[in-house]
Amino acid sequence: MANYTAKGESLGKQAHASVDAGGLTINCGHRHIVWQAAFIHKKIERKQGNYVFQFGDSPAETLETSEKLLVIHFLKQHKKSGHYLQGQRNTIWLKGMLLLLGILVILHLLVYFYLLPRMADEFVKSIPIEQEQKLGEEIFSQMSDMNEDVARSKVLNAFFAKLHYQTPYKPKLHLVKDEVVNAYATPGSHIVVTMGILSKMKSSKELSALLAHELSHINCRHITRSLCRNLGSWALLSVAVGDIGGLSGRLLQGGAQLRTLSFSREFEEEADHEGFAQLIKQGIDPNGMVNLFQKLQQDQTIDVAEFISTHPDLKSRIEYTKQKIAKSHSVFLPTPTLDSIFEKLQNW
Ligand SMILES: [Zn+2]
Numbered sequence: 001m002a003n004y005t006a007k008g009e010s011l012g013k014q015a016h017a018s019v020d021a022g023g024l025t026i027n028c029g030h031r032h033i034v035w036q037a038a039f040i041h042k043k044i045e046r047k048q049g050n051y052v053f054q055f056g057d058s059p060a061e062t063l064e065t066s067e068k069l070l071v072i073h074f075l076k077q078h079k080k081s082g083h084y085l086q087g088q089r090n091t092i093w094l095k096g097m098l099l100l101l102g103i104l105v106i107l108h109l110l111v112y113f114y115l116l117p118r119m120a121d122e123f124v125k126s127i128p129i130e131q132e133q134k135l136g137e138e139i140f141s142q143m144s145d146m147n148e149d150v151a152r153s154k155v156l157n158a159f160f161a162k163l164h165y166q167t168p169y170k171p172k173l174h175l176v177k178d179e180v181v182n183a184y185a186t187p188g189s190h191i192v193v194t195m196g197i198l199s200k201m202k203s204s205k206e207l208s209a210l211l212a213h214e215l216s217h218i219n220c221r222h223i224t225r226s227l228c229r230n231l232g233s234w235a236l237l238s239v240a241v242g243d244i245g246g247l248s249g250r251l252l253q254g255g256a257q258l259r260t261l262s263f264s265r266e267f268e269e270e271a272d273h274e275g276f277a278q279l280i281k282q283g284i285d286p287n288g289m290v291n292l293f294q295k296l297q298q299d300q301t302i303d304v305a306e307f308i309s310t311h312p313d314l315k316s317r318i319e320y321t322k323q324k325i326a327k328s329h330s331v332f333l334p335t336p337t338l339d340s341i342f343e344k345l346q347n348w
Pocket residue numbers: 213217263268271306307
């Protein structure tokens with residue numbers, strides 16, 4: 001026997017139910033009710049030892065029965081078509097799959113954002129400086145469209161030599177006839193400064209700050225690390241299988257986009273920090289760094305690239321540099337030699 005409750009009613013009536021090919025047939029008093037299997041709820045609930053079938057939209061019609069055989073019979077006939085009870089198993093299976101998917105996504109993110117960059121960094125550490133310089137030379141030689149002012153580049157190199165910045169590299173500097181406000185470096189070897197950025201400067205301190213920043217990108221191997229990070233798993237795979245030739249090829253391809261390569265926030269901050277330390281070590285007033293950032297901030301409409309990339313934004317760079325200056329309590333000496341070379345560069 002069973003108990004049938006019609007839609008919207010709170011009390012059930014005695015009924016008799018049987019299973020057939022269409023679903024369930026319920027005889028309740030003089031009523032003959034047919035439940036199509038497709039509309040019978042997937043989940044058959046247990047209630048005080050009874051089984052409860054539900055049918056239709058909420059509030060659903062219900063059929064409560066103690067007849068286990070009816071349930072078994074129903075499931076045998078309709079399990080496949082309507083995934084009854086198995087629905088519960090499906091839910092568990094689905095939850096398991098979602099959990100597994102979630103774990104995979106987290107693992108992937110972990111590998112992509114944490115492990116791969118660190119593996120790339122570890123790999124770069126294993127590259128000898130000479131190899132890195134060679135790579136930088138090759139990348140630089142591909143930048144044939146650069147319109148360099150060779151005579152003024154010599155003066156820029158003289159300026160750099162007088163800075164006495166600390167570096168295991170021997171960077172060569174280039175001043176290029178380009179109105180785009182930009183400065184960038186190749187791995188371990190070249191620093192390119194545009195006329196566009198030079199013309200914005202008002203003092204040797206600003207140029208000193210810019211070069212300290214770019215040199216720090218070289219010293220911290222940011223360019224090589226970024227190129228390797230951009231190659232991601234491909235690079236590490238080729239290292240693993242010993243295909244260094246293929247890797248160099250890919251790195252060179254990446255190097256072609258060096259002018260517009262934007263560093264991570266972490267690298268920009270590190271270059272600012274290391275550049276600041278270079279200035280302090282040489283007794284050069286680091287306010288040039290703040291001045292340069294401020295000038296670039298005022299003129300953000302022009303086509304600007306790496307040096308003023310948005311990571312981190314100029315506002316915060318100005319802020320943390322000012323804080324460092326306040327904390328440094330350093331005495332800054334006059335720099336007449338640098339000033340006169342800078343003047344020569346600007347008033348060519
Ligand atoms: Zn930078």
